[in-house]
Structure formats: C-alpha cells, structure tokens
Amino acid sequence: MTAPSVAPPVADVSRVLTELLSKPTQEGVLDGALVHAASLMGSQLLGGQVRGLGIVRRGNDRVGAVLGYPRDLLGLDVAGPWSTGRTRLLSDGSRDLYAANPPEVTAVFDRAGLASVSLSLVVPLADRGRSVGALLLDRVGEGTVTQQQQDAISRFGQSLGPLLGLIGSRDEWRQAARQITGAVVEAVESREFDALGHARAVTEIAMQLGRALGLAGRELDELWYASTLHDLGKIHGEAGHALVGANFLHGVTVLSEAERAVRHHHERWDGQGEPDRLAGEDIPLYARLVAVANAYVRMGDVGRVKSQAGKALDPRLVELLDKALSDLTLRSAQD
16 A cells, blocks of 8 residues: 655744844845745655746846846846736746746846746735735646645745835835935035045945955944944044044944944054054954054055054954955956
C-alpha cells in the first residue's frame, strides 16, 4: 500500500512576518516574501520550478525583488495583471504581463526567460485598500497549483500588504527627515561661502569608510546623521561648535548617537583634542569616522591624512581610506 503524500510543513506566518519586519527596505521584505511564498506553492509537489517577481509601488510599479530570475530585472518599471485586487491563477503564463507592457520592456522579459512560463499566480498586495505591490509566482514546465496552495499564498499576501505599507511609510518619513536635515545644514553652510557642500562631501567619505568597516543598516543611518550634522553648531560660529551642535541635538532620542559624534568629532586619537580630551577607542566610532572624512575633505591629500594616523586620527580607519576612496570612485562610475 502506498503511503499517502504529506504536504511540506508550512512555516508559521506570524514568525515569517516578524522576520520580514526586521528588513530595512520594502525590497528586502519582498525578497523574503518570495522565498516564503514559493515554499507555500510547494514546487516539489508540482514537479517543476517556481520563479518569482516582487513588485513594489512607488508612484509607478517596478520590480523590487526576484527569485530565480536575473537581477537585471530589478528596478524595471512594469505594468501587470495585479490591478484587479484579487489573487488570480493565469493558465496562459505570462501573456497578460507581456500584453500590459511596451516592446522595450517585453524584450527584457524575453532575455530573462519569462516567455517560458506555463502559469502564473498573481497575488496583489494592499494596505488599507491602497495597492502597495504584488507577488508573481511563475511555474516553468508542466503542473498546476492546488486551491489549497492558492488560498495559503493569498492569506499570506493579505498579511504581507500592511507590512509592506508600514515599511514604505517608514521609508517616506526617513527620506523626508534626511531632506529636512540637509536643508538645515545647507542653511548653516550658506553663512560661509567656502563651507557650501562641506557636510555633503564629508558624509560621502564617512559613509564609504563605514561600509569598508562593515557597518550596515541602522549603523549607516546613524553615521549619515552624525556626518551630515557634524558642523551644525557653526550656526553660532567656529568656536566651540562641537558642543553647540551636540546641545542642539540633546534630547532627540533617535539622534543620540549623532549627538555623541558631533560632540566628539574634534577629539584626537592621542588625547589632545576637545572638548573632553578623550583618547583612542574611548572616542565614539562615528566621531572617529567623521574625523577621518573631515580631514580628507579639508586636506584633499591622502598622504597628509596618513601623517595624522595615531596622532589626531584612528590609524585603523586611516588605513581604510584608500579602499573607501576606491569604492567611492567605482560607485560613481556605476551611477
């Protein structure tokens, strides 16, 4: 007697959503969501391969994540069969997707292999009635998707939509906060013609140093504010500006690390700086990163910066400067 087939265990949706909530971007959420949705689709039961696209809506719909498809698709503006607001199984594969897009987009689809799709499960994602994206799960080869699988993925999509909307709102607030911060700093810099663009240049170098050091996510976000705001106190002049800037930020809980960096970015590795004569690793990391970036922007010469290693500047971070500048040049060329 043949043993009955057993469906693969389904991961607890609340646990999956909690894991996805830790992702810093909508794209990160969609990456994880595609993997989970594909597991719910149970490719081993279908005898074939499951691929997928994660669509995010920011004005236009665009590809924010891929599963099994080339990463060349990321960022592509697309239209598709998710506007109905309900989960649909399309037995004619990607025909609807092709029909909704212009030739230059369908040519990208061809190169990515979407023409070989035999059927597609389209899962719209909504938050409070507003479309925030979609999941497209594609089958290549023979097979079908059971009603049970469709229902499970549809329920997952209903839970995923509000999460995607929440992170999208967080991204919008984050972008607005950065724009306001940049505007305030530009207003301060406009008092001195020579200072215009200084904070932006320091931030660019500091962020590359942070990446070279292995910082990511929230750490890079904190470093961005620390470096952008490091000279905020100059609104009251050069003298004591580090303390003045830190006092401006005092009490803003989300900027507590930036406050520490602003206060201490003129400390010296050898303990001869100000305002508290901290030395070595007692100086907050973000302050040390800002100090190296600030020195390079002001001196404009790596050799001169290296001469301050172990004196004014953290020698380990100075060693990373060449890599940071090289990476920055590469990023600029790619942009």
